[in-house]
Each structure stands twice: as C-alpha cells, then as structure tokens.
Amino acid sequence: MGDIMLRRSHPSGGLRSQAADGSSVVTAVLPREAESVPVARRLVRHTLADWRLPQLIDAAELVVSELSANAVEHARHASVRVTLQRRPGNRVRVAVTDKSTDLPVLLPLADDAESGRGLALIAAVACQWGTDPLPWGKRVWADLEPEQGQEEPSCAPMYAGHRAQLLYVLIVVTLGVLVGLAVISGTP
Structure with missing residues (x-):
C-alpha cells in the first residue's frame, strides 16, 4: 500500500493516515483473537460512513469479517493489521495483514463442507481480490466499489x-x- 504517514486517530479506534499517492487510509492493529472480528467490522462501518460510502458497508463488513476470521484461525502471531484505503473512483481496498506466510486458497465449494466458503464470498462481492506475499507474512485484500449509479447515497x-x-x-x-x-x- 505504499509508504504511509501517520496523521491522527480515527474515532473508531484506527489510525487515520495518508498513502504516498494521497489516498486516505485508516488502519488498526488488533489482537489475533475472535473478539477482534466485530472490532474490525466496526472500524469498517465507521470509516465508510465517514467517507460517505454507506453503500459499501455491508460488503466491506463481510470481507473484513472473513479475512479477520481467517487470520485469527490460521496466523501464528499475536496481532493482525486491518487497513482500509480509499482509492480513486470511490474504490475501497479492505486488507488484513498477518505474519503467516501460508497463502489462502480458494477451495471448491462442497455441499457438506462446514467451512471454506470465506474466499468464495469475498470473490462474489469484490470487484478484485488477491494476496500480497511479504517477507514476513502476507496481506490479503479485496477491492470494493459502488455499482454504477450508486455513487451518491439514496435520499433516505x-x-x-x-x-x-x-x-x-x-x-x-x-x-x-x-x-x-x-x-x-x-x-x-
């Protein structure tokens, strides 16, 4: 996501910053525990409301829930980082970074499987998703954007x-x- 400069705290507990390209970024380091998943959803909800992108809240909450839950289950370090970046055209990147080098795998969906649907859900709601391998771990991300004609919130x-x-x-x-x-x- 480029070099990030610290600016100030976000009301939801994340740190508000600016990427080298000038885009807005909110990030939070959370403990690698199940209780952090609703905290990550709250960060997403408040950030997207602040950015006046309420039409992306549901999809972004689903993405951050799945990515955070995967990091909690599979990573082996005490914390994970959740990042939201507002990109050109109201595109938002939701990312979770952890210190596990094991890359996620999109599994074929089996009717009797009790898990393994998270990445399929992310692929269904995101316009693009991927993994950035890092020397010490990985960043899994998904890009979301409003549908055509939904740039502005509705009248309600x-x-x-x-x-x-x-x-x-x-x-x-x-x-x-x-x-x-x-x-x-x-x-x-």
Missing part, C-alpha cells in the same frame, strides 16, 4: 451504527402509532 438517511438504525426505526414506528391514534380518536 443511512445510519452507520446498528443502534442508530434501531433508534431511527423506533422513532418512525412511534410517529406512525401516534398518527394512527390521532386519526382513530379524531384529534387533528
């Missing part, structure tokens, strides 16, 4: 956090109930 508000989404739904439902009660009781 998009809330990045599940709590905010729940609160929004609760408000809308409450207003609907109050309007319904007002109509039933004949009050204007």
